[in-house]
Amino acid sequence: MPALNALKAFEAAGTTGSFTRAAELLNVTQSAVSRQVRQLEEQLGETLFSRRHQHLVLTPSGRVLLRALQQSFDKIELTVRAISQKNDVNRLRINVPPTFAARWLVPRLGRLREAFAQLDLSITTRVDDGITDSNRLDCAVRFGDGEWNNLESTLLMHERHIAVASPALLDREGVDTPVDLNRFTLLHVLSGEDQRYLTWQHWLDAARIEGVDTDNGHEFDLLDLSIQAAIDGMGITIADRHMITAELASGQLRQVLDVEVEGRQSYWFVLRPEQRASGTQRLFQQWLQAEAAASASR
Known part of the structure; x- marks a missing residue:
């Protein structure tokens, strides 16, 4: 499995369409997000973004991965909330x-x-x-x-x-x-x-x-x-x-x-x-x- 930090960096970048905005959301540097995504792409052997001027465009593989991560992170959030609020x-x-x-x-x-x-x-x-x-x-x-x-x-x-x-x-x-x-x-x-x-x-x-x-x-x-x-x-x-x-x-x-x-x-x-x-x-x-x-x- 890829590192969780790399998956989260990719999910934030894919949602915002920007390494800069993803870095602001995660409270890290823009270069850290870019590096995490690049390492994830190398591990998967797939390009996840097409780098365009001022914004990112998801590749077909990137769209599939982003959809799965968003659903997974949402489920984790809801489960944690349900546990914390059960009383x-x-x-x-x-x-x-x-x-x-x-x-x-x-x-x-x-x-x-x-x-x-x-x-x-x-x-x-x-x-x-x-x-x-x-x-x-x-x-x-x-x-x-x-x-x-x-x-x-x-x-x-x-x-x-x-x-x-x-x-x-x-x-x-x-x-x-x-x-x-x-x-x-x-x-x-x-x-x-x-x-x-x-x-x-x-x-x-x-x-x-x-x-x-x-x-x-x-x-x-x-x-x-x-x-x-x-x-x-x-x-x-x-x-x-x-x-x-x-x-x-x-x-x-x-x-x-x-x-x-x-x-x-x-x-x-x-x-x-x-x-x-x-x-x-x-x-x-x-x-x-x-x-x-x-x-x-x-």
Whole structure:
């Protein structure tokens, strides 16, 4: 086996594409990294990098080795972390959608503390923080249709879509019957790059409103941003009623027409199949389900 230092030097250089940046990460000199990689290449009898001006390009052999090392180092890191944290039985590491975290989960954490004072959460909202290949997460909340490979899903709640805007905007423009939505800016939420969720069209179909230009308007990659834009009087958005309970109660937002549509996607509590839900996970899942049921009933 090659020396571990040489493998680590190569992995850092391959990840950064630079001996200099790899040296900064490893807190060694640039010449030390270069020498370790050169010795590794001599031992393997293969060239791992094509040296280009200002950067490194992996050869086919280099790409194969880098992929294997990254997976191996990640597994070592996760295993060490799992061992060091095994006694932290009252902490749950969860990943949830950003809007769900900000508008639904965090405002309820006080009630979670009252119910289970011993339970601590570590919450992340990064989209790429996947539970399927990460021992760092104990559970997650996912938004979708409930069908994910290698995950067990339990339904928490369905979306309930309503059209909302700031009262000041509606009072200024006036909302006649039938309402002329073309007088307002429509606020949209993106489901991906250059692709919107179809919530506006579904709501318009349910309201039996035709002739509305849905091509124009502002777009946001988070529902939270679209809601905030509506609060600030920028236009009308379609939002999940569960996510704007406080704003409706305080009068920051007002519903436009008495039309509510069940969303095509929902929020789910998910675990890896190989996980046996611990007592802490079960407590948190049951609390989430109870809070979701209460939210739906209200």
